[in-house]
Amino acid sequence: MKTKVIVCEPGKKVRLDRIPTDAEGSSTSKEEGTALTEMIRPRLRDLQERFYAEGRRGLVVVFQAMDTGGKDGAVRNLFTGVDPAGVDVTGFKSPTGAELAHDYLWRLHQKVPSRGKIGVWNRSHYEDILAVRVRRLVPEEVWKRRFGHVNDFERMLTDEGFVVVKYFLHISHDTQKRRLEERLADPSKHWKFDPSDLEDRELWTEYQHAYEDVFEKCSTSWAPWRIVPADRKWARNLALMQDMVEILEGLDPRPPASKFDLSKITIR
């Protein structure tokens, strides 16, 4: 069974309401799916180790989603068990102070990982196209220009040996309602509840359209968007695990040969 991650085609219009938020046609149960994820996990660990040892390329993994889309949980599930020395996770919140005093890519660029490392971005430069558009924080001409900037930025990174993978965790309007209600009902989750989430929920349709434009304009041959059905967490986790392993296997990381002739070394 393979849960489908949809890889967007450059320049192709995306209709999110026609893309399932749930893995269709799956006969796998939650137990089977979770067990499968765990079966694959050692391969991810091994691939990350080889990627680190190779030290020639870096990997940026972007996570975007509507509120309650599951970014935190997805990152936690995917990278738990991987050597934390090789993975840096950064959450990009609303920019403040020194961040606003610079261009919007300034704080992102600082968090591009060094060669051999994986940099995970919980939210990203795409908020500077999405949120600022929907919340009308900058004029249209400003956010529209940024489609080109981010493509150029990701192109440069790719040319210089960095791989950019972009995931959108796709949930339904109903799933968001249910998850927000769960947060309200569970005091241990109250810290995650932000009244502005409700404002954003009012803007659901506008956000979906803004995302559709991003998938059309900013899916490139070097860094396409990948849409992950995310209504069921275990299926989302499995899909991400399978996809990430496939991507890393495609990169085929190979540790460099030793600089020394190890056959001549004796340990006394």
Place this chain on the structure above:
Amino acid sequence: MKTKVIVCEPGKKVRLDRIPTDAEGSSTSKEEGTALTEMIRPRLRDLQERFYAEGRRGLVVVFQAMDTGGKDGAVRNLFTGVDPAGVDVTGFKSPTGAELAHDYLWRLHQKVPSRGKIGVWNRSHYEDILAVRVRRLVPEEVWKRRFGHVNDFERMLTDEGFVVVKYFLHISHDTQKRRLEERLADPSKHWKFDPSDLEDRELWTEYQHAYEDVFEKCSTSWAPWRIVPADRKWARNLALMQDMVEILEGLDPRPPASKFDLSKITIR
């Protein structure tokens, strides 16, 4: 008298050997030129203050030159007397360690100034096109791709409210010889002498051609290259002072209106 700074046209082939390294047709003496520079200096100070108070845009000033071209002296002369809180000077040396482990624009982007400030770059991302080409540190396909990257990068900065000014201090082969000899003859200048300067001097012609390509490919409507005749230091200083003042006057920085009705405030 106006010492000519040549602003390169986008896409136009430049022949450095046809561009004077000395201000031609100038009847000004060293004393008159130096006095004129000092007469203009207060205007630069005033413009920088207004630029800082406006706090809406940032300014990047790039200096490139052949060895002994006078970057250190030019920066010192131009910005001495300006409020140092508003000017950050960064010298970019050969990249090492963490810098090499990232893409070549990573360390540069961190030094893009915040809004209101002037960031002066002594050497820059252009070394990642120039030096790596002439010294054959990366394959041709790598440095050739970078013409596009740096144009995109500077375009993004410009779109986001940052002004990029790029100066090439243009000296003759003979001037370099004389200045290197002076460094060798003066023990107080020995710290500035690096034997690799002699290697680079051997590569003079290749460097000049590499610069010519940069001026052709990376002079854009948003960030053209500006060539400054630099054989005579006082004339170079005057040219830079006049040009920088003209650029800042063109930007017309205006401090924002106060958020308070100051007419209603009484100081007790």
